[in-house]
Amino acid sequence: MDITAIKGAYDGFRHTKEIFQTLLDAKIDAEAKEKVSAAMKTLMEAQDSLFNAQSVMFSLQEENHSLKQKIADLEEWRVQMDSYELVEAPGKAVVYQFKGSPEHYACPSCMVAKRISILQNRGVVAGVFDCPHPSCKAEYKVNPYNNAWMS
Numbered sequence: 001m002d003i004t005a006i007k008g009a010y011d012g013f014r015h016t017k018e019i020f021q022t023l024l025d026a027k028i029d030a031e032a033k034e035k036v037s038a039a040m041k042t043l044m045e046a047q048d049s050l051f052n053a054q055s056v057m058f059s060l061q062e063e064n065h066s067l068k069q070k071i072a073d074l075e076e077w078r079v080q081m082d083s084y085e086l087v088e089a090p091g092k093a094v095v096y097q098f099k100g101s102p103e104h105y106a107c108p109s110c111m112v113a114k115r116i117s118i119l120q121n122r123g124v125v126a127g128v129f130d131c132p133h134p135s136c137k138a139e140y141k142v143n144p145y146n147n148a149w150m151s
C-alpha cells in the first residue's frame with residue numbers, strides 16, 4: 001500500500017460519509033436512520049483503522065530506510081577493511097597493513113571502532129608509531145629498535 005492508495009481510501013470514506021449524511025438529512029423513517037447511523041459508525045471505525053495502518057506504514061518505511069542505510073555503511077566499511085590485513089610489524093606490534101600504495105599501517109583499536117587511523121612514525125630509535133586519533137592516541141612498536149646512529 002502506498003500514499004496514493006491511502007489517499008484514495010480517505011477520499012472514498014469522505015464520499016461515503018457525505019452520502020450517509022445526505023440520507024440522514026432526508027426524510028427517512030427512524031429505523032432507516034438507525035441503520036444509516038450504524039453504518040456511519042462502522043465507517044468511522046474503518047477510517048481510524050486506516051489511520052493506524054498509515055502510521056504503522058510510515059514507521060516501517062522509516063525503519064526500512066534506516067536499515068538500508070546501515071547496510072550501505074557496512075558494505076562501504078567492508079570494502080575499506082578489505083584493503084588492509086592484520087600483520088605483525090617488524091617491531092612486533094600487531095597492526096593493520098595497507099595492501100596498496102603508499103605503504104602504511106593502521107591502528108587496530110580504531111579499526112574496532114570502525115575508523116581508519118593511519119599510524120604516524122614518531123621518528124625515534126625505539127621505532128614507535130602513534131595513532132593520531134584524539135580519542136585513541138595508542139602507540140605501537142612498529143619498527144625494531146634501531147641504534148645504528150650510535151655506532
Ligand SMILES: [Zn+2]
Pocket residue numbers: 107108109110117131132133136137138
Ligand atoms: Zn587508534
